[in-house]
Amino acid sequence: MPKVDIESVKQTNRTGYPPPFDSDVAGRWYRRLGKASGLTEIGVSHAVLEPGAMSAQRHWHEGIDEFVVILEGEAVLVEDDWETVMRAGDCAAFPKDVPNGHHLVNRSDRRCVLLAIDSRRGEGDCHYPDVDLHYEAAANRMTHKDGTPYPPQERRSGGGGPLTEE
Amino acid sequence: MPKVDIESVKQTNRTGYPPPFDSDVAGRWYRRLGKASGLTEIGVSHAVLEPGAMSAQRHWHEGIDEFVVILEGEAVLVEDDWETVMRAGDCAAFPKDVPNGHHLVNRSDRRCVLLAIDSRRGEGDCHYPDVDLHYEAAANRMTHKDGTPYPPQERRSGGGGPLTEE
Numbered sequence: 001m002p003k004v005d006i007e008s009v010k011q012t013n014r015t016g017y018p019p020p021f022d023s024d025v026a027g028r029w030y031r032r033l034g035k036a037s038g039l040t041e042i043g044v045s046h047a048v049l050e051p052g053a054m055s056a057q058r059h060w061h062e063g064i065d066e067f068v069v070i071l072e073g074e075a076v077l078v079e080d081d082w083e084t085v086m087r088a089g090d091c092a093a094f095p096k097d098v099p100n101g102h103h104l105v106n107r108s109d110r111r112c113v114l115l116a117i118d119s120r121r122g123e124g125d126c127h128y129p130d131v132d133l134h135y136e137a138a139a140n141r142m143t144h145k146d147g148t149p150y151p152p153q154e155r156r157s158g159g160g161g162p163l164t165e166e
Numbered sequence: 167m168p169k170v171d172i173e174s175v176k177q178t179n180r181t182g183y184p185p186p187f188d189s190d191v192a193g194r195w196y197r198r199l200g201k202a203s204g205l206t207e208i209g210v211s212h213a214v215l216e217p218g219a220m221s222a223q224r225h226w227h228e229g230i231d232e233f234v235v236i237l238e239g240e241a242v243l244v245e246d247d248w249e250t251v252m253r254a255g256d257c258a259a260f261p262k263d264v265p266n267g268h269h270l271v272n273r274s275d276r277r278c279v280l281l282a283i284d285s286r287r288g289e290g291d292c293h294y295p296d297v298d299l300h301y302e303a304a305a306n307r308m309t310h311k312d313g314t315p316y317p318p319q320e321r322r323s324g325g326g327g328p329l330t331e332e
Contacts, residue, residue: 001245001248001250002243002245002258002259002260002266002268003243003250003252003256003257003258004256004257004258004259006257033233033257033259034231034233034259037233037259037261038259038261038264039231039233039259039261040231040261040262041230041231041262041285041287042208042231042233042283042284042285044233044257044259044283046257064207065200065205065206065207065208067199067200067203067205067208067210067283069235069237069281071235071237071254071255072255077168077169079167079168082167084167084169086169088237089237089238089279090169090170091169091170091172091199091210091212091281092168092169092170093168093170093199093200093203093204093205093210094168095203095204095205095206096206096207098204100168102168113255115235115257117208117210117233117283118208119207119208119285119286119287120285121207121285121287
């Protein structure tokens with residue numbers, strides 16, 4: 001039935017980031033609602049950010065639109081030159097190919113719950129302005145900025161959205 | 167900036183439905199956040215359903231995934247053979263091509279606020295099981311079930327999502 005039984009969808013904090021970039025998202029617990037519900041054109045992740053957790057390393061995507069809505073608590077949206085506190089009901093949109101690195105950081109002392117939506121058609125590299133990391137879509141791998149691949153991690157990132165790592 | 171200034175996005179209750187099917191959505195006031203924010207791959211509409219209003223005539227789409235999250239208040243999700251009360255934080259997913267007509271009806275005495283997301287790539291007919299209405303994507307028009315076109319309305323539906331009429 002179309003109503004999503006959120007609790008029944010497996011929750012995970014896994015990531016395709018190599019160390020030491022994985023620890024920043026250890027407190028990010030997400031459920032892939034779209035995939036669990038049979039959606040193929042859009043990705044929808046339900047995420048809980050524990051205090052201190054990031055939604056992702058700060059990044060921007062080629063080829064993929066992203067949209068976030070806060071459902072509970074608050075987080076700080078960090079961009080290239082700006083920070084904005086986001087609270088329940090607040091939304092943010094990240095059109096594909098706009099080179100403005102962004103992520104959400106929970107600097108509060110309680111959990112933040114959000115939905116992250118992305119387009120699943122189209123795929124492109126992901127750029128991480130703050131850290132020595134690059135997602136190379138053609139090879140489906142994480143590399144250093146100089147193109148050297150990182151050793152394979154437990155899970156390879158699909159590069160799609162802050163919470164959509166396969 | 168990526169945070170969406172929701173209040174600044176024009177709110178409308180326009181519809182491509184011909185009479186008498188338009189009156190059921192007169193109390194549906196929506197803002198096209200995705201379009202206003204430069205998204206092209208996914209559609210995101212912020213909608214307020216006044217008491218008594220429907221999100222759309224009950225329908226299902228060929229070729230278009232849909233997803234809904236309730237932000238405030240409650241509405242009843244009506245499907246072919248089921249009804250479910252949806253409250254703040256509840257989500258529903260409608261994979262493309264699944265022939266289960268659905269909509270949300272605000273049977274409460276206060277407003278319901280929701281986000282409706284859909285995939286913008288792919289386009290197909292929209293089917294309305296309860297009323298003499300059909301959206302014919304190839305001709306971008308509303309017809310009777312027998313294929314006879316309705317007279318053009320103020321706005322033609324783009325057929326995309328419960329709240330994404332252009």
